[in-house]
Amino acid sequence: MWCVGLLRMSALERCEMLGEVGDVVVGGGGGEGLQPPENSSDIGSASHPQRRILLAERTIRVPCDVTGPAMHGGDGGEQLQCCAAVERLDAAGRPTRRQVIRKASVLLGRNEHQELVLRVGDGRNPVQSHVLKDFKLFAKFAKDGKCTVQVLPENTQVQLSDCPPDRLQVFLRTLSIKHQAWRTTKPLSDREKLKAGAPRSFETISPLQQKDVQRANELRSKGLSDRTNNAAGGSKTGTRTGPGPPVKRPRSDCGFSPVRANPSKKPVLSLPVARKLNKEQAAVLTAVLSGKNVFFTGSAGTGKSFLLKRIVGSLPPKSTYATASTGVAACHIGGTTLHNFAGIGSGSAPLEQCIELAQRPGVLQHWTACRHLIIDEVSMVDAPLFDKLEAIARSVRRSTEPFGGIQLIVCGDFLQLPPVSKGKEKAAFCFQVRRRRRALKYLMEPARSWRKVIQVNMELMEVRRQTDQSFISLLQAVRVGRITDEVTAKLMGSAYHKIERDGILATRLCTHKDDVALTNENKLQQLAGSVHAFEAVDSDPALVKTIDAQSPVNRILQLKVGAQVMLTKNLDVQRGLVNGARGVVVGFEPGKQGLPRVHFLCGATEVLKRERWMFKAGGGLYLSRQQLPLKLAWAISIHKSQGMTLDCVEISLARVFESGQAYVALSRAKTLEGLRVMDFDPRVVRADPDVLLFYKKLRKERLMLQASMDEFVGRSNKENHLR
Numbered sequence: 001m002w003c004v005g006l007l008r009m010s011a012l013e014r015c016e017m018l019g020e021v022g023d024v025v026v027g028g029g030g031g032e033g034l035q036p037p038e039n040s041s042d043i044g045s046a047s048h049p050q051r052r053i054l055l056a057e058r059t060i061r062v063p064c065d066v067t068g069p070a071m072h073g074g075d076g077g078e079q080l081q082c083c084a085a086v087e088r089l090d091a092a093g094r095p096t097r098r099q100v101i102r103k104a105s106v107l108l109g110r111n112e113h114q115e116l117v118l119r120v121g122d123g124r125n126p127v128q129s130h131v132l133k134d135f136k137l138f139a140k141f142a143k144d145g146k147c148t149v150q151v152l153p154e155n156t157q158v159q160l161s162d163c164p165p166d167r168l169q170v171f172l173r174t175l176s177i178k179h180q181a182w183r184t185t186k187p188l189s190d191r192e193k194l195k196a197g198a199p200r201s202f203e204t205i206s207p208l209q210q211k212d213v214q215r216a217n218e219l220r221s222k223g224l225s226d227r228t229n230n231a232a233g234g235s236k237t238g239t240r241t242g243p244g245p246p247v248k249r250p251r252s253d254c255g256f257s258p259v260r261a262n263p264s265k266k267p268v269l270s271l272p273v274a275r276k277l278n279k280e281q282a283a284v285l286t287a288v289l290s291g292k293n294v295f296f297t298g299s300a301g302t303g304k305s306f307l308l309k310r311i312v313g314s315l316p317p318k319s320t321y322a323t324a325s326t327g328v329a330a331c332h333i334g335g336t337t338l339h340n341f342a343g344i345g346s347g348s349a350p351l352e353q354c355i356e357l358a359q360r361p362g363v364l365q366h367w368t369a370c371r372h373l374i375i376d377e378v379s380m381v382d383a384p385l386f387d388k389l390e391a392i393a394r395s396v397r398r399s400t401e402p403f404g405g406i407q408l409i410v411c412g413d414f415l416q417l418p419p420v421s422k423g424k425e426k427a428a429f430c431f432q433v434r435r436r437r438r439a440l441k442y443l444m445e446p447a448r449s450w451r452k453v454i455q456v457n458m459e460l461m462e463v464r465r466q467t468d469q470s471f472i473s474l475l476q477a478v479r480v481g482r483i484t485d486e487v488t489a490k491l492m493g494s495a496y497h498k499i500e501r502d503g504i505l506a507t508r509l510c511t512h513k514d515d516v517a518l519t520n521e522n523k524l525q526q527l528a529g530s531v532h533a534f535e536a537v538d539s540d541p542a543l544v545k546t547i548d549a550q551s552p553v554n555r556i557l558q559l560k561v562g563a564q565v566m567l568t569k570n571l572d573v574q575r576g577l578v579n580g581a582r583g584v585v586v587g588f589e590p591g592k593q594g595l596p597r598v599h600f601l602c603g604a605t606e607v608l609k610r611e612r613w614m615f616k617a618g619g620g621l622y623l624s625r626q627q628l629p630l631k632l633a634w635a636i637s638i639h640k641s642q643g644m645t646l647d648c649v650e651i652s653l654a655r656v657f658e659s660g661q662a663y664v665a666l667s668r669a670k671t672l673e674g675l676r677v678m679d680f681d682p683r684v685v686r687a688d689p690d691v692l693l694f695y696k697k698l699r700k701e702r703l704m705l706q707a708s709m710d711e712f713v714g715r716s717n718k719e720n721h722l723r
């Protein structure tokens, strides 16, 4: 069965295989963790399902190993595609000669003497090989896809840039751990090498395994660490590794988490425990890496934003723009708003004017540099804006291709919040256009640009936010507006849920934002004790409005003991200190800063320090805000809660005004027990009929395609059998 074969195939072979079956090419791995695939023994078994999750247009068979591409031979941490600059340095460390390879292929391997070698090629031929014995690693900007390896005896440095960040981090981990594990073998002297007379060879390094980590750690505990433990990270000034004098302690820049609790007090290296993508998510990543324009959808909590972050980490940063329809959603994926990217203000000006705005210095650079445009929460992007962006892209990029040839990666759930309507007219979703008809007032038709641009539609089915199957089913029913008596009874019954614990009250989700501000202000005022105010430090105070629009934290945060708060950043996922975690302020530290001590529902009590958020502003500008990662959480608006996962919520649905709004509110809760609906009325639950029709059509197309594919697969299986 071809599924078994895939496990042992190279990326290229898999591309060919998939190209044959479904015309989808598997790209490089996305650095999805370093563990061997779970249940790897039964992956190839006959019972393992070949998954097809496409809604329409194409059918992708999910190769069985795409959940952890970084772990598999030929597709993991041993190679990079990026831009490389190789510089010769003089004695003072100044570059004297520089060779730039824009589309470089960088490989990690071993030569005939089993030495670690960094090989830089132009895709076809190796151009340079550097033995990594004594080198410095500058990995501070690994998260931005950049690093430098300085090879000391050669006085050469290799600068890598525009690497997919996730992949670079895996590459650096592999380099560091392999380098340390290699120290168990005594290096040959030049004389010994000559004597050995081995023919020149290069073998790509094997994927990183637990035994490599173990060996590196054993060496550390034997005291060799003084010389070697610095390969783990990097710093501004570089981290020297190799037989030099002891240097700085490692940092965690390239993804290492040196655990400091071991008895010897030495940092321990470990394989990263990155949360793996499930098969559906991995299939989407595969489709994206194949270069297709992809729309993926799925109900609330299926991990769309989680996956988008991985997609961002798997694409070259210089040409990838992560955006979302709202500032809060953009912040979840570390991106910017779509409006900000486009540089066309609100986008309501006529097309010609918008094209002019998009050609302003700084803004034009976004449009020309962009090769991959990511849009999260696309349900809130209206059709005129989408069509306009498509036309702008063609115009400013001087291309007749859809969206000017930019690869579009679009995600969202059209059964959640719709685009904001202007006036009384219902706004059109970006997959439809409004046409005036005589008999009917308006008729929605498929939008021209949506159909022209989107090549692959996929749907994530596995809900990750909730685990209780009956609650998941309840939410699915609400999503499509099918409210049974059982659903009504459960939601009405939730009004009696006691969800307060340890002084932490439920967050009220409000339909209108005025109610939010009022509730939070009043509740804070009602608390006894003095106010502690924390002012943000903004990189550019003149652009406070731009920062406010994208920041998940306010410029001024006022707290008192007893204030209900919510974490706005993932601080420690393992301990439950995640974005949306609920807590209560229990005190303030003594001293000038007076940092707040917060007790969280997960049980942890933490003193919170300022965190930094970075935002991309128009004109290629970066802005930042430093503030405590907290916001008042007596109340938040349903619109602001889109995309969030919340511990304990209280909802009043009486003033719901949008279809999908009730579903968004209810689906923020992780459990039914953590939810209290004050006044449930089945009439407030509405699913937009246009969206239901759109999804129905996509599913129908998928089923038709699947049937024809089944025929094809059945025939080819039979033929194989007969051969």
Ligand SMILES: Nc1ncnc2c1ncn2[C@@H]1O[C@H](COP(=O)(O)OP(=O)(O)OP(=O)(O)O)[C@@H](O)[C@H]1O
Binding pocket: 275, 276, 277, 278, 281, 298, 299, 300, 301, 302, 303, 304, 305, 306, 307, 413, 464, 465, 642, 643, 644, 645
């Ligand atoms: N593969 C995964 N492994 C572990 N956790 C996951 C995975 N995928 C998603 N999650 C978790 O599931 C929760 C929901 O994910 P996410 O917010 O990305 O869903 P979503 O589809 O974007 O939801 P919404 O439509 O509400 O925005 C998050 O806590 C996320 O960390």
Ligand SMILES: [Mg+2]
Binding pocket: 304, 305, 306, 643
């Ligand atoms: Mg999301």
